[in-house]
Amino acid sequence: MGHGGKRPRRKRSEFVSQPNELSAVLADLRTAKGLSLREVEEATGKAVSNAYLSQLENGRIQKPSPNVLHSLAGVYAVPYETLMEKAGYLLPSEERGGRRRRLAAFAIDDLSAEEEEELLKYLAFLRSRSPS
Amino acid sequence: MGHGGKRPRRKRSEFVSQPNELSAVLADLRTAKGLSLREVEEATGKAVSNAYLSQLENGRIQKPSPNVLHSLAGVYAVPYETLMEKAGYLLPSEERGGRRRRLAAFAIDDLSAEEEEELLKYLAFLRSRSPS
DNA sequence: GCATAATGCTTGATCTATCAAGCAATTTGG
DNA sequence: CCAAATTGCTTGATAGATCAAGCATTATGC
Structure with missing residues (x-):
């Protein structure tokens, strides 16, 4: 041991994150x-740890298991197949003959009425910026 | 899901061949x-080894990856989804579309990908000001 | 201000999927 | 009959998925 002061140095790991879709x-x-x-971890019933979620969102995981995707689809209320598709396990739904909702559509299902109103105004704003 | 950590020590499982569907x-x-x-191994373009196929057919593999199933579906000329279903990755009768859509959901179906991303960020902002 | 909680993140450890190499039986062909 | 090929199978090694712990930073309460 020796050298009094410093504790085990922590090297800054150069994460080679490859953010994917x-x-x-x-x-x-x-x-x-x-x-x-941690709330998501809890919502999955501890099926997916917050540590893993972090790595997942930062592109450090190449192929999360279908089980993990299934848990997250449940928490976020999006179709399992959509996540499977994003993960590269399934062909895009168009090529499988299927209609699909925008992912964002699922994120608004539980908005309050007031929030939905605000949202509609925001959408109008978005549209005003691009040609229709 | 994984297993990691140092939890209650788990004993090494004895190879109990459990043939599944x-x-x-x-x-x-x-x-x-x-x-x-070996012919199947060859037919997959060496993507799946004969050793692995043996374990697979004798029920020694719990969750073959979707990639493996995809290769085998090609060789045997059966639908990928069918094997995925047999492996327990997909529900047999996947019913979709039962949920009621918010009004606003209809307004976002034709957003561009960039606009959708902006929208999701806006939703995060909306939530940050009201309790769940 | 300071203790405490909450947040995102990193790391060490362990298990599983998967392959390369090899093995004992069986088949084939001369 | 025997060597070479074929077949199904086992095992050691490796990589990747995944979690329990812990850390740094920021938010919150008193």
């Missing part, structure tokens, strides 16, 4: 619902 | 086509 979707869904990592 | 289906498909394990 899935990680972005999962992060967006969680923040859109206003949930913390 | 998937293993039976895979074995039947292969013998029905008169193929050997």
Whole structure:
């Protein structure tokens, strides 16, 4: 031991995160619902740890298991197949003959009436910025 | 899900061959086509080893990856989804669309991907000002 | 201000999926 | 009959998924 002062140095690991589409979707869904990592962990019934969620959202996991995706689909109230598709396990739904809702549509299902009204105004604003 | 951590120590499981529906289906498909394990390995372009196929058909693998199932679906000319279903990754009768949609949901179906992302961030903002 | 909780994150450890190599039986062909 | 090939199978090694703990920083309460 020796050298008095410093404790085990903590090296700053250079995370080579490769953000993919899935990680972005999962992060967006969680923040859109206003949930913390631990709240999601809890919502899955401890099936998915907050540690893992963090790695997932930061693109450090290449292939989360279908079980994990199933748990998260439940928490975020989005279709399991959609997450499977984002993870590259299934062909895009168009090529499988299926209609689909925008992911954002699922994020608003439990808004209050007041919030929904605000949201509609915001949508009008969004549209005013792009040609129809 | 994983197992990690140092929790109650788990004993090494003795290879209890537990043939499930998937293993039976895979074995039947292969013998029905008169193929050997190595021929199937070859047919997948070396994507799945004969060693693994053996374990798979004898129920020694709990959750083969979707990638493996995809390769085998190609070789045996059966639908990928069918094998996924046998493996327990998909529900047999997936019913979709039962939920009631918010009004606003109809207004976002034709947003661009960028706009949708903005929208999700806006939702996070909305939530941050009201309790759940 | 300070203790405490909450948040996102990193890391060490463990289990599982998966393959390369090898093995004992069986088949084939000369 | 025997060597070579084939077949199904087992096992050691490796990589990746996943979690329990713990850390740094920020928010919250007194």
